[in-house]
Structure formats: C-alpha cells, structure tokens
Amino acid sequence: MRDTLDQPLWQAWSVGAHYARVRERTRLLAEPLSDADATPQSMPDASPAKWHLAHTSWFFEAMVLVPHLPGYRPFNPDFGRLFNSYYETMGERHPRPQRGLLTRPSLEEVLAYRAHVDRAMAELCAQGGGEAAATIIELGCHHEEQHQELLLTDILNLFAANPLRPAYRPDAAPDTPSSDPGAMHFQAFVGGNVDVGHDPADGCFGFDCEGPRHRVWLEDYKLGDRLVTNGEWLSFIEQDGYRDPLLWLSQGWAMVQERGWQAPLYWEQGPDGWQTMTLGGMRRLDPHAPVTHVSLFEADAFARWAGKRLPTEFEWEHAAAAMPLVGNFADSGPLAPRALQGPAAPVRQMFGDVWEWTGSAFAPYPRFRPEPGAAGEYNGKFMSGQFVLRGGSCVTPPGHIRPTYRNFFPPDTRWQFSGVRLAEDF
C-alpha cells in the first residue's frame, strides 16, 4: 500500500493528502493484531477490528468510488452487505451482533480490500474528483478517525475478557511515577448570551450534529481545574458511593444493582491493591491519573457525592473555545490517561486523556437538518437516550478533536475512555 500512498498524486488534491494520512494510520493501528484478534466481537456494542478496517473502506467504496470513479469495480460485491453499519438507505445489512462470526474474509483479505480501495482512491484523486466527492471524502476521513478510536476501545474490551489479559502494545500505559495533583479548584466563567456550535464559515470540518452555530444563554458557572482522579474515585468507593441510592439517578441505581457495579470497568482488586486493564495489559492503578471507564450514571453520582454537578455541554464548549488544543491524545501518548503534568494553567486536561461526560442529552441544535441521502443518517438518528461527551481522549487521533466536537453514548456506557470534570454554580 505504501508505494501507492506515497505517490505525489495524493498531493494534487488536499483531500487526498488527508485521506492518505488517515488510511495509513489505520493500517498501523492494526499491525499488532493477529487474524484471530481481529475477528471476534466482545459484546454487541463493540465491533471486530476487521470490521472497522473493512467498514471504513466500504464507506469510501460505496459513497465515493461507485458514484464518482467511472469504471470502478468493487472488490467483492458481498462486502456491502457485510460491512454496511447502519445505513438503512444502503441495502440489507449483516446483523450487528453477528459481526464476530465473520472469520472470512481474513485479516489479510481485508487489508487487500483496503489496498484495492486505496488504489482506486489514488486514481480518483489524480483525476481530481470535484466538490461533491471532496466533501464526502473529508467526511470519510473523519469517520475513519472515529473508527480508529473505536478499534482501540473495542480491542481493550476484547482483551479484558481474556483471562490471559494480553497486551495490545506492551509499552502502553507504562507504570511511571506520578505526583499528587493537589486539591481541585474551581475556575469561574462568565455566562450571558453565548454562541456555540460549529460554523462552516471557519473553513474547518465539523460533523452535522455540531451545527448550526447558535446562541444560548448561560448563567455564570465554575469548572473544576482538572479531571477527577482514580484516588478521588477510591474515596467515593470507600465512602459507599456505590451503595447509597440517593446519589444515583433512578436508571443508574438499577444498573448498579443489576450489573453489580462496584468500581469502574476493568478495575480489579487483588492481593496487592487495585489493578486495571489497559492497552498495555494489567497495570497497578495510578491514584493520580484521571479516572476512566465510568458511565454517565457513575459520573453523575460522583458529582452529587462531591456536592457538585456535571457541566452542560455548552458550559464546557464556552470554556474550551479559548483554550489551546493540546493534550494527551493517541500517537504521542501512552494510550492511557496520564496524571497531571506540564505547565500550570487555570484549567487543565480539557482536551485528551478522557472524554468528559456532560449533563446534556444529545439533541439537535436549532435548525438542525440532516443531509439528504445516506450521509444524512450520520448522527441525527441517535438523538434519543444518549448523553454528550466532550474533549477527546488518550486514544483519540491527534487533530480529530475540536471545541465544538460532540461525542455521544448511552448513559450506561463504560468501555469508552470516559471520565469526569466537575462543575458548580455560583
């Protein structure tokens, strides 16, 4: 694949350069995985690595190459059915919970599929594909970056179900000394009429659900100056946070009882104290690192226990808009949340480390209209039963995040790198 992707023709079209970079990154993420690793599905919410690799290629094949590259021949006509995710407009789909039974195509064949699509995309880019193609390619690149993050969260979930506790990358989440970040302080923000959401006039990409940019009224508010740590979470556990129903939303308390939640996902108490499963295998719990793998229900209960609350997504965005977009993302980082370090600042860890649960239900912005056609199925149809998370995580691809970026998951979700920032009123 490399020879193709290195060709200067990608450069002829800025979207081509982006495409080549994203696709290469996906390939590198798959390198530590065997054919077997890439096959099973650890739970219905997760997908096999092979599926992520193929589905993102199918996206370009179905949305770009078939309509825009004359004479394009699909790699395998059956793949549409296998690797369509949820696009009802795009024909019959393989049932989601059975994705893990597709031992064929093999990982090797899926990589060949990727190369086939990449070659055709290079051809298209060389020709120049027009505005419509460029728009959908751009969407496809951001879509693929989302699946890059999911590939990692899903592999962690799969490996955590194996009593051998294999490591995705043995050097991930290293057991390095960290220091106590000290007490949390709350930084004040002035409210008023504030504009939020993505503005396409800025010229940078945003998913449909990030706009339209619109006005909201915010009261003055305060945000915690850092993320909640594992050590703070241990206090919550020790002070019976998981046993006091008054701390919990009613649905959350039902989950606690039904699923026996007593700590974040992947935490295990052993003879030598708490450990947690990471992309580097089992690791001693770092009390100074940000807590992760907690649900909205847990985040909300923790906030109530602490006498605080979760921020709304607009409080978060308003505060984040003025901050430098730096943090512990994938590639440069340990693929795990990291204890506070680096220069002092009024508010830290806003980007990277862990997705921050907000108290906002995922809902359409005023005047939101889905795109016509399959692209319109992107986000709008998930606007019930989900909460917004902001800021990206330690497995988010660098460059993928923005202050306006809205991630969303059901409130019982724990396998994502999701954590907590507190807020309070004046």
Add this chain to the structure above:
Amino acid sequence: MRDTLDQPLWQAWSVGAHYARVRERTRLLAEPLSDADATPQSMPDASPAKWHLAHTSWFFEAMVLVPHLPGYRPFNPDFGRLFNSYYETMGERHPRPQRGLLTRPSLEEVLAYRAHVDRAMAELCAQGGGEAAATIIELGCHHEEQHQELLLTDILNLFAANPLRPAYRPDAAPDTPSSDPGAMHFQAFVGGNVDVGHDPADGCFGFDCEGPRHRVWLEDYKLGDRLVTNGEWLSFIEQDGYRDPLLWLSQGWAMVQERGWQAPLYWEQGPDGWQTMTLGGMRRLDPHAPVTHVSLFEADAFARWAGKRLPTEFEWEHAAAAMPLVGNFADSGPLAPRALQGPAAPVRQMFGDVWEWTGSAFAPYPRFRPEPGAAGEYNGKFMSGQFVLRGGSCVTPPGHIRPTYRNFFPPDTRWQFSGVRLAEDF
C-alpha cells in the same frame, strides 16, 4: 368518610380544604371499580388502582401524620412496605412488578385506610399543623392528583387487555359527530431571551423540577395552531410511515420492529374500519379528534414525515404562558380527546386533550437542587432517558396544570394520553 371531610375544620386551614377536595375526588374515581378491577397490574409500568389509593394515603401517613401528629397510630404497620413507591430513604419496598399480586388488603380495607388517614388529617388540620406540614400536605395533594390521572391511564390499560373490553364509565368517550378542523396553520412566536420555569414568588405551587425560574435564548419559531388529528395519523399510516426507517430515531425504529408497532396503542382495525379502546369501551375512531397514545418516537417520526419538528419545552412554555388555562380536562369532559370546538383562536388545544411530546429531554434547570430528605426524591432522580410532555390531558384533574408544568416519560411510552403538536423554524 364524607362526614369527616365536610366538617368545617377543614376550612380552618386552606391546605385542609385542598386536601379534602382532592381526597374526595380520588374516592369518586374509584367508585366504578370492583375489588378485582382494583387489584391486577397490567404491566410493570402501571399500578393497580388499589395501589394508587393506598400509596397516596401512605404518603400523608408517612410524611405528614407520623412526624407531625403526636400520638398518631398507623393503620397497619405493614402498609409502609407495601405502598411505598420509590422512596429509597423510606425503607424496604414491595417489588414493583409484584404490586398486582396483593389481593389483600381488599379494596374495602384500602378505603378504610384512606378514611383512617383522613380522620387523622382532619384532626391535624383542626389543630393547625405549622408551615412544614402545610408544605408537605400541599405536595401530597398535587402528588395525589398525579396518581388520579395514572389511575385512569392504568385502568384503561388493564381493561384493554381484557378481550371483553369493559368500560370504566360507559358514558365516556361518546360517539358524537364532529367536524373537520381544516388545515393546520403555523403561528409565529418571537424568540430572544426569555424567562421560563416556576417562580415560587407567584405564590402558587410548582413541583421541584419546574424551577428555578431561569433565562433561555429562543430563536423565533412557529407552532401548529392545533393538535395533530387521528385523520392525519391515518395518512401517516397509509403512506408507510411505520415502514420507512429514515423517518425514525434509531431507538424508535428498533421499537417499531421489536414490538410490531403499526398504529397508536389501542387502535384496532376491524371489518368496519378503525376502532380504539377508550374509558367508555371500544369506539369508532373519530378522524377529527386529536391522536393519542403515541410514543415520543412516533410523534417524532410523524413530525419528520410532515416536514416539521416537535417543539422544545421552552418554545411550548413561552407560547403557553400568555394563553388562557382552559381545555378538555377530566370531570367536565368526556375522558377522551375531543375534536376541535369552541371559539376561534390563533393557537388552540394547548391545555387538555393530550399531553404534547416535546423534543426536550427531561433535565434539571440551572441551579436545580433536590429538597433534602424523602421529598427530594420526587423528580430529580428521573432525569435520564425521559422526554418532557406539556399541557395536560383529558384525564388530568382540573386545576392541576400550569404553563410551567413538566410531565416526563420514557420515549417509548404509549399508555398515557400523549399526542402531538408540530413546530417549525423560520
């Protein structure tokens, strides 16, 4: 019971008069029911009539009489366990799905329990109970009015499960001629910074979740000038509204398939056309009456099909705040939604007939803080996974509703009298 409630001592205390009126109304609602009718639970979400009757009395016993009336002796010490609903602070509870197995106490004994509580409450009122008691009695009265509505929705659900289709009140939902309300028009409202929510300074009651009063920013918007009708819903059915996944939220489409939804709850297609189960038994469907017994998912899909959207709860409240608080409520009405009648007005049917689904998730208002103690469990803990409905219905007690009133149910709820008002952007 009557002799007690008619005594002038109730009058000594304004809250006493309210209490007496509400309690008597509950008793009258139970009159058409046999001991058997009052016993089973048609589904986990519903409760037996007997349970509503006893639980509302338990509320006064546990929250008012035990703390505030010296020497009060509970009617039966076991009833606390049986008739506590969800107050985790108030001790062990009978499992909700087994409420329908309590053949004892009998309806007669439950009515005796009510009378026992009423006598003690009369005593307390005669003494004057102080501010704290008054506050909780007021809450108890509004709480009981909520259960009055639920008693009716739950009985309808129970009777609909009986192939004999019994009537709660044979004169309800009469088969009267109605006329076509004509095309729906959209009325414009001016947005801007708007204050919403309940203000206790107004001196009238509001549930905790209705406040604090706070500012929001609204864009200009339009609301449909009447409710969506059964006839319009038939067009949605006939034009494959229940078969087109692109109209539906993802969770909603899953419900359509899993539960086989093809029409609103209680609709049945017979040889002579559509019929629907009502509190008066099976009735021919009136195409001019407002549609009811639809879920948020159906309401949302209908709006998308119609090229419109659901209003937000604040758009609704802003529009409703200036309107007269009249409509088709219980007592005076047919216990069923009614075709448009009465004087022309820019926007009609805002109150009564059916609860109007909004597109707003049920969430805390800024600075919302639950009350300490059991009263604090009232609404806050349901603030995940639910949508707000506004305006009251044909089974809402008269006087119970307000422009700031927030009802809330999960988005798949159909057994409430829930319907649709459309909105659109400029």
Add this chain to the structure above:
Amino acid sequence: MRDTLDQPLWQAWSVGAHYARVRERTRLLAEPLSDADATPQSMPDASPAKWHLAHTSWFFEAMVLVPHLPGYRPFNPDFGRLFNSYYETMGERHPRPQRGLLTRPSLEEVLAYRAHVDRAMAELCAQGGGEAAATIIELGCHHEEQHQELLLTDILNLFAANPLRPAYRPDAAPDTPSSDPGAMHFQAFVGGNVDVGHDPADGCFGFDCEGPRHRVWLEDYKLGDRLVTNGEWLSFIEQDGYRDPLLWLSQGWAMVQERGWQAPLYWEQGPDGWQTMTLGGMRRLDPHAPVTHVSLFEADAFARWAGKRLPTEFEWEHAAAAMPLVGNFADSGPLAPRALQGPAAPVRQMFGDVWEWTGSAFAPYPRFRPEPGAAGEYNGKFMSGQFVLRGGSCVTPPGHIRPTYRNFFPPDTRWQFSGVRLAEDF
C-alpha cells in the same frame, strides 16, 4: 346452585351423581376467596382461581353441552376464547400469561356461569346423554378434580407473594405436636416381568396416558418405608447440599445458581428458626413432617447425597398396587403434609401427603395413541421435558388417585406439593 344439584335427576345417571359431587366441591373450595383473590396470576405457570372455576365449566360447555344438548345456549360466547386452556383444536385462546388481567367477568359472574352450565348439565342428565356424553363427562369430572388441586397450589403461591401472608383457611396446617418417625428403613420388592398401567377392563377411570397396560422388566429393588422429612432436609442444607455441584444434575445446578435456591420453596429462616408458608399462613417448620415444595432436581440431589436414588415410576406402581389406597388427602386432612402417624406398616405414606418425584421422564406407554379430537390433546403433547410424580398429595381430592395415576411436571417445578421417597438397588 344447590337446588339444582340436589335434584334427584342427577341420580338417574351415575355420571350425573359424580358430576354433581365434583362441581359442588369446587364451589366450596372457592368460598374463602374474594373477587380480588380469584383474579391475579402469581406466575405464568399458575392460573387465577376464577380461571380454574370458569375453565372447568367451559370444558363441559364446549365438550358436552354444545355437541350433546340440543338448543343449549352458551352463557357468553366470548368465554370460549377466555377460558380455553390449551386445546389448539378449539380456536383462538387468550394468552396464558395474561389470565391474571381478567378482572371481568367477576367471581360472582363466573359462579353464575357455573350455575348456568350446571342447570344445563342437569337437564342433559335428566334426558340421559348417551355413551359418548358419559365418557366425556367422566373425563370432565376428573379434569375438574385436577383443577381443584391446582386451585389450591396456585392460591398458596399467590398468597406467599403477599408480604401480609394471608391464610386461605386459618385452620389449615395446624401447629400440632408431632413425634420423630425414627430412621428410614428400606423394604425389598421382587422384580421380574410385571404388568403396569391402567386397564380399562377394570371398569374404573384412567387418563389416556395411564395406559395401555403393558409389561416391563424390573430388577429387584427397595423403597424407603416413609417419605423424607423436613428434618432430614435440614441436614442436607446444613451439610452444604445446595452448594456441592457434584450432587446435582447439570440443569439442576444451573437452577440453584440462577435462582439462588437454598431451601425448599416457601421456607424462610427467621429469628426463631425456619418457617414455611402454608394454606393456613406462616407456620413453624415441623421437622417430622414430609418435606414438600421441592423440585425434581432437589429430590434427585438429596437422593444422591443420601447415597440412594429416586424410584422409577414402575417400581413405585408395582409396590403401590398392593397397598391400601389411604392417606392424607384433601377434605379430611390439614391441607399440609403430616408427620407419620397411624398404624405401623412395611411401607407408609405411599398415597397422599406429597406427590413423589420419580426418576422417570413422562413418556408414552407402548401402543399409546391419543384420542382423536380435542380430548386427544389431553396429555400426550406434554411428553417431553417432564418427570412423573406418583401418589397424590394433601391437596388431592379424595378418590382422585390410583396406583396407575401419572402426574407430571417439569423438573424445576416447586409450587406443587411435591416430595421425596428414596429407593435403592440390591
């Protein structure tokens, strides 16, 4: 009803006398029940008392009166759908798990239905109904006796789910002193070629599945000379019988874990020791009385723990065939198993007290052929996944049982009065 049933015309036809006696007994069994008591269904396996009362009447209406009494008018044409149990040949049925939602017809109306059927049956009997009618009436009487037993087991299950623990008959299961039955001995029986099963030539009734009479080969065997007691079961509990997987069938061990079985159904450990729910309400556990409300899985595990086994149904029948048909049945007895009393005998408690689980799966006898038509649906279609129980119980109607009688239930059944007799090999 009494006036009808006392009329001498019943006497004109022996089947009429049986009918009158059985029907009157059912009516008496229902007397302690309120309309509410008779309505709910405590679990899908159980039925409401009202349903038992109506279904047994429907049997005579549909199987006898409609075909055999010219001009008979059904009491209510809807009742067929409501009260058909499982006869696929007899039209659409009300879903079994929703039987408990039928608050109408009321108990009073169901009793009127019974009277209506009784009057018509009296008329038919007065006319004399012919051989075919007599056969089906006889079946109907035995069928109704089965439902008499189920009515009691189902009421016990319902009342046990009520924290108030009401009594069906306060004088049932009295707390009388009992004495230790002493060690269990094993009585030898000689095997060989043995004939088992019901022989219609004897002139007495048998259900279809009791025949044809046929030959089996039995090895010599021994049976315990009495039933296993509560005291012996306590030893099983104390010696970790419910915690040792090696004692259990694989499906049984799954049940133990899934349902948390730690003792027989209805046992509760309180501050004053073990208690158990009975038809007389909560009672102190009598260590000398036979254990009851155990599943086949528990019976089998107990036998393995004791170094014994369960008898086969043919070992049981061969031994029972020569014994007097006496025991603790309903009517004369306490409606609860009773500690050993009465004259010494080689083997005791074979009939009455508790149904005895056998190790035999319920299967057709050689040459078994179901009757044509609806009567043929009687037993044959349950011949998978069930085990045979023998001997009748303390709630079996007197005269209902025979040595050839085969009761059958799935192996996890606990709400029947089922207990244990041990067997061993030579």
Add this chain to the structure above:
Amino acid sequence: MRDTLDQPLWQAWSVGAHYARVRERTRLLAEPLSDADATPQSMPDASPAKWHLAHTSWFFEAMVLVPHLPGYRPFNPDFGRLFNSYYETMGERHPRPQRGLLTRPSLEEVLAYRAHVDRAMAELCAQGGGEAAATIIELGCHHEEQHQELLLTDILNLFAANPLRPAYRPDAAPDTPSSDPGAMHFQAFVGGNVDVGHDPADGCFGFDCEGPRHRVWLEDYKLGDRLVTNGEWLSFIEQDGYRDPLLWLSQGWAMVQERGWQAPLYWEQGPDGWQTMTLGGMRRLDPHAPVTHVSLFEADAFARWAGKRLPTEFEWEHAAAAMPLVGNFADSGPLAPRALQGPAAPVRQMFGDVWEWTGSAFAPYPRFRPEPGAAGEYNGKFMSGQFVLRGGSCVTPPGHIRPTYRNFFPPDTRWQFSGVRLAEDF
C-alpha cells in the same frame, strides 16, 4: 508432532497406538482452518475449534500427565481454567459463552500445546503407565473422538452464519446424481425379554452411561428399512407439517412459533429451489439423501404426520445388535448424508449418515453409578431434559460407534447431524 507420534514407543502399549492415531486425526481435521476460523463461537452450545483442540489436550494433561507422569510441567498453568469444560471438581472455569473471545492463545500456540502434551504422553507410554492411566487414556481417546465430531458440527454452524458461506472442505458433500430409494418398508422384530447395554466383559470400550447391561421387555415392533429422506421432508413441509399444532409436542410447537421454524436448519429456499449449507458450502438439496439437522421435536412431528412413531432406544439397539457395523462415517465419506446405495438388506443406514432420534429420554440404566472423581462427571449429570440418539453420523469418526452407543441432546437441537428413522407397532 509427527516425528514424536511415529516413534515406535507408542506401539509398546496398545493404548498408546490408539492415542497416537486419534491425536493425529484431530490435527488433520484442523488443517483447513485459519487462526480466525478456529476462534469464534457461533452460539453458546457450540465451541471454537481452538477450544476443542485445547480442551482435549487439557483432558490428558489434567487427568493423565499431572497424576501419572512424575515431573510433568504443564504447558501453561492458565490453560486449566481456559480449557476445562464442565468438570466442577477440576476448579474454576472460563464462562462457556465467552469461549469465542479467546483470540489468544493462537491456533499455532494451541497446536504447540498439543505437541507438548503428545511428547509427554509418548514419554509416559514409553515407560508404561499402569492400569489406571490406561483406563483414563482410553476414555480420553474416545472423548477426543467425540470432540472431533463436534469440531465439524460447530464449524458448519459458524460458516453457515457467514453470508459468504465458506466451505470447510470444498470437495465435501459433492453434488452427485442419486436415485430414488423407493417406498419405505417396515421390517418386523420380535420382542420379549432382551438384554441391552454395554458389557465390559466383551473387552471393548463403552462410556459409563452405556451400562450396566440389563434386561428390558420389548413388545414386537417394526422399523423403517431406511432413513427418512429430504424428499419426504419436503412433502411434510408442503402439507403444512410446520403449521399444524396437533402434530407437535407442546414444547415443540412453542419452538416452531418462537423461532419461526419452517424447514430443517440450514435449508434455504432460493430462486432455483431448496439449497442447504454443508461442509462443502451451499449445495442443491438432494431429495434422495437422508434428511438431517432436524430436532427431536421435528422428528416426532414428522413421525406423527406419517402415522408412525420414533423407535425407543432399546428397539433400535436390539435391531442394530445383529447388523454389520458399516455405514457412511467420516474420513471415507462425503461428510454429508448420502442417498441409499450399496447392496440390498432388510434394514439399511442404521449406522452412519445421521444420528437417529429415539423417543427415549436420556436416563440412567438400572444400577448405574457414576465413577468417583472427575471421570464421574462424564455423562450422568446430563440425565434430564435430553433425548437419546443412536447410530452415528457422516461426521462420526470411523470405529467410534457401537450398537450400545448413546448420544444425547436436548430435543430442540438442530446443529448436529440428526435425522429420522420411523417405527411402528404391530
């Protein structure tokens, strides 16, 4: 591995020769599988191929090498937990439904584990292991042969869930011409007192549940002279066999409705007629070949529809005892049932092709006693809720079957190669 297994030391001990042959056969069965193919679990009843390969090795490691080979070092101490199947005595087990998530160890590592065990077994055999070891090795070989068959049935189930419908062995189940076997005839057998079951005095192996040999009484009976064919099953389908509740056991009819059964498992109706998934991929249905992949419920319904019944396991065994032990087994055959061929005989296809459902529940024979220790967990604990199948199938290893052999599965099982032979009474 081959060099080890070819060493003459295996020959020193007859059990060693058997061991070497069986182990080599398993290795060959795994050859067509990739690491991915060997990993997922298509349903909780099935196991991954890798699991079969490892579990059978664990059996020898835990039951033979650890106790009998001094100084043996387990390959990996974690493997016991991963690859124990159901031996409660042998420590904690990996949850059965999560077997498909074990992407590590890889297939390569599992094969290395097998080689490690084989080398140690060779060493043990060279030393000579004593009587106890020989007995358990013999059991282990037969156990491994059972897993050889399961490996094939489970792979077929996995591949059938893949829309690409891959072939395990492209030359399996070839599409060869076959001829109509003609009408089925029924062959008479004389009953009486008959001895059945395995007699260890014969010197050949039998599983515990095959004995003790004992006497039964059989009536005279007849057996169909061949297996039921696909063509006959098509008639059953076309004549509404799957739609007539009167043909079905009650549990079976529930399955038909719940799971939507309309044909045997793996049958699909396409534009060109019926096809079926095989180990060679999708194939045109051969109307002359024996039907397979039917449940006991379907077999029983078919028999009732045909006016016949299923044989009991003892009728089958009595008839089979005198027949030559030849048939369409694995290795020499097509890995699929085959239309009747070969020399005429009174009764044919008794062995091989498909397992024949009997009407007999799987139950212990008189005087059956499980072995002490883990080997005692072999079969006895499954003696509830299962039916006996006889005769072996087209994927049964040659030499594995005997007239006394009892296979058993729950009555809704369809993924085994299970078919139908009819019986009738005189």
